[in-house]
Amino acid sequence: MIDESPNLNSADKILEAATKLFAMDSFAAVSIKQxxxxxxxxxxLISYxxxxxxxxxxxxxxxxxxxFLKLQDKIRQQSGSPLTKLRTYVDGIAEMQQQNPYNIHLIYRELLTPQPMFENYVRSKLYxxxxxxxxxxxxxxxxGEIVADIKATHVAFTLEGIIMFFFLMHSHICELGNFQNGAELDYLLQALNTYLASLSKK
Incomplete structure (x- = not known):
C-alpha cells in the first residue's frame, strides 16, 4: 500500500530503498518509480x-x-596505541559492513564508475x-609498532581490499567456506589481524 502521508517514517523508507537499489544498480539505471x-x-514524496x-x-x-566518519570520531576519542586503534578501526569497519551489507556495494560502484556530478563529494567524503x-x-x-620499510597508504589499500572483496563476495564465501551462523566474520577478522601481525615489529 502506498503511503500518502508526509512523515519521517516515509523519508526513512525512501532512503533505505534507494540505498539498496543504488547499490545493486547505477544511478542512471535506478528510476524514481522503482x-x-x-x-x-x-x-x-521523494521530491517532497x-x-x-x-x-x-x-x-x-x-x-x-x-x-564511517562517526566510527573515525569514536576511534579518535579512544586511548591506546596507534596499532590498537588501527585494529579497532578495522574491526569496526568489518562489523559495520556485516550490519549494512549494501554499504560496500554502493561505495565500490561509486569508486569504480563515479558520477561526474558527485566527484567532488566523493573526494571530500569517501576518500x-x-x-x-x-x-x-x-x-x-x-x-615503531609497524615495520618502517612499507608505505602506509599501501597497508591501508591492502586492508581495504580484504574487506571490500570479502563483502562483495560474501554469499559465495559463505557457501564455499561452509560457514555457519555468522562464523565467516571471524574468518575476516582473522585475515585482517594476521596481515597486521605480519607487519608488526617483533
Whole structure:
C-alpha cells in the first residue's frame, strides 16, 4: 500500500530503498518509480523530502559515508596505541559492513564508475575513509609498532581490499567456506589481524 502521508517514517523508507537499489544498480539505471515501489511510498514524496533523484542519491552517499566518519570520531576519542586503534578501526569497519551489507556495494560502484556530478563529494567524503586508515598506519610506523620499510597508504589499500572483496563476495564465501551462523566474520577478522601481525615489529 502506498503511503500518502508526509512523515519521517516515509523519508526513512525512501532512503533505505534507494540505498539498496543504488547499490545493486547505477544511478542512471535506478528510476524514481522503482524507488517508490520498493519503499511503498508515493513518488511525489521523494521530491517532497529530497528534491529529486540527484539529491536523494547524494543523501544516500552522505548517510553511508557518515557511518564511517562517526566510527573515525569514536576511534579518535579512544586511548591506546596507534596499532590498537588501527585494529579497532578495522574491526569496526568489518562489523559495520556485516550490519549494512549494501554499504560496500554502493561505495565500490561509486569508486569504480563515479558520477561526474558527485566527484567532488566523493573526494571530500569517501576518500576520508582511506585517509584516516592511512594516518593510523603512519602513526603506528612512527612509534615503531609497524615495520618502517612499507608505505602506509599501501597497508591501508591492502586492508581495504580484504574487506571490500570479502563483502562483495560474501554469499559465495559463505557457501564455499561452509560457514555457519555468522562464523565467516571471524574468518575476516582473522585475515585482517594476521596481515597486521605480519607487519608488526617483533
Amino acid at each position: 524507488i517508490s515501489v520498493a519503499s511503498g511510498v508515493n513518488s511525489a 523530502y529530497f528534491g529529486g533523484k540527484k539529491n536523494l542519491y547524494q543523501e544516500v552517499l552522505y548517510t553511508e559515508a557518515e557511518k 576520508r575513509i582511506h585517509q584516516f586508515m592511512t594516518e593510523l598506519v603512519e602513526e603506528a610506523i612512527a612509534c
